[in-house]
Amino acid sequence: MTETPKAVANSAQSEYWNAKAGDAWTQNQAIMDHLLSGPGRRLFEHAAIKAGERVLDIGCGTGATVLAAADAVGPEGGVLGIDLSHAMLDLARSRAKQHAGTAELMFEIADAQSHQFAAGRHDLLLSRFGVMFFEDPTAAFANLLTALRPGGRLCFVCWAPMAENPWFFIPRDAAIKFLGAPEAAPPRAPGPLAFADTDYVTEILTGAGFRDISVLSETVDLTPISDLIEAADYALNIGPASRIIANHDPSPETLAAIGAEIESRLSVYYDGTDEARVPSSLHFVQARRP
Ligand SMILES: C[S@@+](CC[C@H](N)C(=O)[O-])C[C@H]1O[C@@H](n2cnc3c(N)ncnc32)[C@H](O)[C@@H]1O
Numbered sequence: 001m002t003e004t005p006k007a008v009a010n011s012a013q014s015e016y017w018n019a020k021a022g023d024a025w026t027q028n029q030a031i032m033d034h035l036l037s038g039p040g041r042r043l044f045e046h047a048a049i050k051a052g053e054r055v056l057d058i059g060c061g062t063g064a065t066v067l068a069a070a071d072a073v074g075p076e077g078g079v080l081g082i083d084l085s086h087a088m089l090d091l092a093r094s095r096a097k098q099h100a101g102t103a104e105l106m107f108e109i110a111d112a113q114s115h116q117f118a119a120g121r122h123d124l125l126l127s128r129f130g131v132m133f134f135e136d137p138t139a140a141f142a143n144l145l146t147a148l149r150p151g152g153r154l155c156f157v158c159w160a161p162m163a164e165n166p167w168f169f170i171p172r173d174a175a176i177k178f179l180g181a182p183e184a185a186p187p188r189a190p191g192p193l194a195f196a197d198t199d200y201v202t203e204i205l206t207g208a209g210f211r212d213i214s215v216l217s218e219t220v221d222l223t224p225i226s227d228l229i230e231a232a233d234y235a236l237n238i239g240p241a242s243r244i245i246a247n248h249d250p251s252p253e254t255l256a257a258i259g260a261e262i263e264s265r266l267s268v269y270y271d272g273t274d275e276a277r278v279p280s281s282l283h284f285v286q287a288r289r290p
Pocket residue numbers: 010013017032036058059060061062063064065082083084085088110111112113127128129130131133134
């Protein structure tokens with residue numbers, strides 16, 4: 001039987017992450033985790049997780065950061081991963097079963113905005129790119145605050161503006177070149193770049209009741225798959241190009257042309273060594289429950 005979240009405030013996002021997007025992330029889990037390993041490592045440096053802590057991973061997806069948090073909290077600690085996507089959470093669960101760690105690991109299909117969390121249970125709310133998809137972000141963070149003990153902390157990473165992130169603008173530009181620009185969405189609409197404006201993030205967290213808010217903007221390398229052709233193909237299936245492509249029904253020739261354009265523009269980041277590096281501009285956000 002399919003597990004359904006008790007209350008879904010973000011039904012459009014639930015549909016999105018339970019269709020092609022969730023499948024693509026699940027099928028490409030190893031590629032995605034490699035791509036995002038740099039931001040993930042930096043997130044953990046900022047989060048400074050201590051042994052014995054209880055961590056709530058928001059939008060944990062296929063579970064990489066849940067497993068890393070489990071290693072950090074050790075046998076006395078625990079990690080709860082929540083997500084809207086059944087496919088992604090199923091994979092997270094099966095990875096956790098094979099993980100050698102001893103921390104208590106739990107997963108729940110849940111909408112972070114509306115889920116009723118055990119009050120004050122967690123020391124840390126953690127997220128790698130999982131908190132920018134809320135219809136009402138202030139309500140979502142106010143709800144998440146209830147899951148934190150007083151003095152507990154929030155630490156997440158999100159994307160800075162599109163113009164500073166070639167991994168976003170190259171595939172998007174390529175799709176637009178062949179399919180035309182999509183209807184302009186409001187800049188803060190739920191989506192990967194919704195938190196690009198740091199003043200907006202601070203406003204949300206303040207409104208939700210967090211204090212000691214800090215935002216550090218840093219450049220961190222993404223590490224896409226070493227095969228450039230595969231990387232371009234992958235950019236057709238996940239991310240901003242895929243969102244534009246999904247609204248058209250492009251011919252195989254058009255898709256190939258978009259892929260070739262992505263490949264040509266990404267090639268500057270491929271210097272023939274094993275590891276391609278694409279600089280990404282990120283915000284690392286921290287705050288506390290008073
Ligand atoms: C960009 S993915 C990141 C996944 C994972 N954190 C990682 O770094 O691999 C965003 C994740 O947030 C989840 N998500 C989006 N809105 C959510 C919500 N309201 N409640 C819980 N999870 C949500 C999605 O299902 C998806 O797994």
